[in-house]
Amino acid sequence: MPDLLSAHALDLTAELAADVADTERELAAFEGAPDQGLEQLARFLLRAEAVASSKIEGLQVNSRRLARHEARIAAGIPDRDATAEAVLGNVLAMQHAVDQVATAETVELQHLLDIHAALMEHSDQPDIGGHVRTTQNWIGGNDFNPCQAVFVPPPPEYLAGLLEDLCRFINRDDLPGTVQAGLVHAQFETIHPFADGNGRTGRALIQVVLKRRGLARNFVPPVSLALATRASAYVDALTRFRYVGDADHDEALSGIRDWLDLFLSAVRRATADAANLxxxxxxxxxxxxxxxxxxxxxxxxxxxxxxxxxxxxxxxxxxxxxxxxxxxxxxxxxxxxxxxxxxxxxxxxxxxxxxxxxxxxxxxxxxxxxATESGDTRDERPRRAVPYRRNSEPT
The missing domain is CATH 1.10.10.10 (Winged helix-like DNA-binding domain superfamily/Winged helix DNA-binding domain)
Known part of the structure; x- marks a missing residue:
C-alpha cells in the first residue's frame, strides 16, 4: 500500500536539485533547437518511444516489421501479426496521451482509462481496456497465489483513492516537472491499477507530464529506450521507491531520491540521444x-x-x-x-x-x-536486445 503522493514532503538534496536543473536545461535546449524542416521528427520519436516501451514488456518488433504491418493494415491487406498489432496499439495510445491527455485542462481518471483503452484495443484482451481491475494481481511467482511474487500491488478496494490522489498530483504545478513525471510513473506502477498494460500506460504518463509542464511540448524524448538499456537498475530503483514505513521516514526519502536519480539520468540520456538522432x-x-x-x-x-x-x-x-x-x-x-x-x-x-x-x-x-553507455556498439556490448545492421533486407 503506497502512501498518497500528497503525503510526501519531497525534500530534495542539493545534488539531486542540481540534477533536476541540468535535466530540465537539456530538455529546454532540445525543445528550442531549430528543426530545419524536420517536422516529422516528433512522430518519429514518439514511435521510437512506444516501440521501446513495448520491448520492456517483451513485445519484440523491429521498426521495419511494424511499419510494414501498419502500411498493410491501412491499405486493407490482411496481416495477422499479433505482436506488431499490439505494438501498434502502444503507438496509438502514446499518440492519444500526448495529443489529448497532455493538453487537457485537468487530467482526470477517465483520461488514464482512455490511454489504457487505446493500448488494449489492439491486444488479445481488448475487453479489459479502460477498466480498473476488480481482483488482486501480482508480478512474478505463479498464477495461483501471490506467495512467491516479486511485487503485490494494493487490493482493488484501495485503487479509487490512490488514483484520485495520482490525478491531483499530475495537475500540480508547484514542483519541478521532471520530478513530477518521475514520481507519477513510479506511483502508477506501484498502484498497478489494470489487469495488464500497466508498464506501457505508466510510461505514457511520463510524456503526459513532461508535455503538460512545457518541458517537451514538441518532441517526445524516448525515455523508455534509456530505461530499457538499464532494465535491472530501472526495476531496482522502482523497488527502492516502494519503502516500508512512514512517508517522512529516512527509508522513504532515500528510496524516492534513488528512483529520481535513475529517472533523471534516463531523461538526460534520452534527450541527448534524440538530439543525435x-x-x-x-x-x-x-x-x-x-x-x-x-x-x-x-x-x-x-x-x-x-x-x-x-x-x-x-x-x-x-x-x-x-x-x-x-x-x-x-x-x-x-x-x-x-x-x-x-x-x-x-x-x-x-x-x-x-x-x-x-x-x-x-x-x-x-x-x-x-543500448550502450558509450553510444558505440563497436567498443561496448549492447545491454539489451538490438537489431542487427544489415546491408539489405529481404522483401
Missing part, C-alpha cells in the same frame, strides 16, 4: 535531396518530407500525404525510386508498397547506440 535524420534528408533533386513544391519534394514518419507507403498513401493527383503521385514514386530513395517491396500488385530503407538503417544505428 535529429542530426542523422537531417543529413539523411539532405542526401535524399541531393540524390533526387526534386523540383520545389513538387509531389516528390513533398513526399521526401513525409518519409521519415511514413517509411513504408502505398501509392494511395503518397496521394494522401502529398495531396497530389494520381499521375503526379506516380511520377513522384518513379522519381524517388530512380534516385534510390525508395524501393518497391512485396509482391502485391494492387497494393504495391514502397520503402525508404535508409530510415530503418538510421533507426537501427540509433537503437544500437542507445
Amino acid at each position: 535529429q542530426k542523422l535524420l537531417e543529413q539523411m534528408q539532405e542526401d535524399w535531396r541531393t540524390a533526387a533533386r526534386p523540383r520545389s513544391g513538387s509531389a516528390a519534394a513533398r513526399l521526401l518530407s513525409e518519409l521519415i514518419a511514413n517509411p513504408v507507403v502505398t501509392s494511395d498513401d503518397v496521394i494522401r500525404l502529398t495531396q497530389a493527383s494520381r499521375s503526379a503521385a506516380f511520377a513522384a514514386i518513379d522519381s524517388l525510386s530512380a534516385a534510390g530513395v525508395i524501393r518497391p517491396v512485396g509482391d502485391q500488385h494492387r497494393y504495391r508498397m514502397f520503402e525508404a530503407s535508409r530510415v530503418f538503417d538510421v533507426l537501427t544505428d540509433y537503437e544500437r547506440a542507445t
Whole structure:
C-alpha cells in the first residue's frame, strides 16, 4: 500500500536539485533547437518511444516489421501479426496521451482509462481496456497465489483513492516537472491499477507530464529506450521507491531520491540521444535531396518530407500525404525510386508498397547506440536486445 503522493514532503538534496536543473536545461535546449524542416521528427520519436516501451514488456518488433504491418493494415491487406498489432496499439495510445491527455485542462481518471483503452484495443484482451481491475494481481511467482511474487500491488478496494490522489498530483504545478513525471510513473506502477498494460500506460504518463509542464511540448524524448538499456537498475530503483514505513521516514526519502536519480539520468540520456538522432535524420534528408533533386513544391519534394514518419507507403498513401493527383503521385514514386530513395517491396500488385530503407538503417544505428553507455556498439556490448545492421533486407 503506497502512501498518497500528497503525503510526501519531497525534500530534495542539493545534488539531486542540481540534477533536476541540468535535466530540465537539456530538455529546454532540445525543445528550442531549430528543426530545419524536420517536422516529422516528433512522430518519429514518439514511435521510437512506444516501440521501446513495448520491448520492456517483451513485445519484440523491429521498426521495419511494424511499419510494414501498419502500411498493410491501412491499405486493407490482411496481416495477422499479433505482436506488431499490439505494438501498434502502444503507438496509438502514446499518440492519444500526448495529443489529448497532455493538453487537457485537468487530467482526470477517465483520461488514464482512455490511454489504457487505446493500448488494449489492439491486444488479445481488448475487453479489459479502460477498466480498473476488480481482483488482486501480482508480478512474478505463479498464477495461483501471490506467495512467491516479486511485487503485490494494493487490493482493488484501495485503487479509487490512490488514483484520485495520482490525478491531483499530475495537475500540480508547484514542483519541478521532471520530478513530477518521475514520481507519477513510479506511483502508477506501484498502484498497478489494470489487469495488464500497466508498464506501457505508466510510461505514457511520463510524456503526459513532461508535455503538460512545457518541458517537451514538441518532441517526445524516448525515455523508455534509456530505461530499457538499464532494465535491472530501472526495476531496482522502482523497488527502492516502494519503502516500508512512514512517508517522512529516512527509508522513504532515500528510496524516492534513488528512483529520481535513475529517472533523471534516463531523461538526460534520452534527450541527448534524440538530439543525435535529429542530426542523422537531417543529413539523411539532405542526401535524399541531393540524390533526387526534386523540383520545389513538387509531389516528390513533398513526399521526401513525409518519409521519415511514413517509411513504408502505398501509392494511395503518397496521394494522401502529398495531396497530389494520381499521375503526379506516380511520377513522384518513379522519381524517388530512380534516385534510390525508395524501393518497391512485396509482391502485391494492387497494393504495391514502397520503402525508404535508409530510415530503418538510421533507426537501427540509433537503437544500437542507445543500448550502450558509450553510444558505440563497436567498443561496448549492447545491454539489451538490438537489431542487427544489415546491408539489405529481404522483401
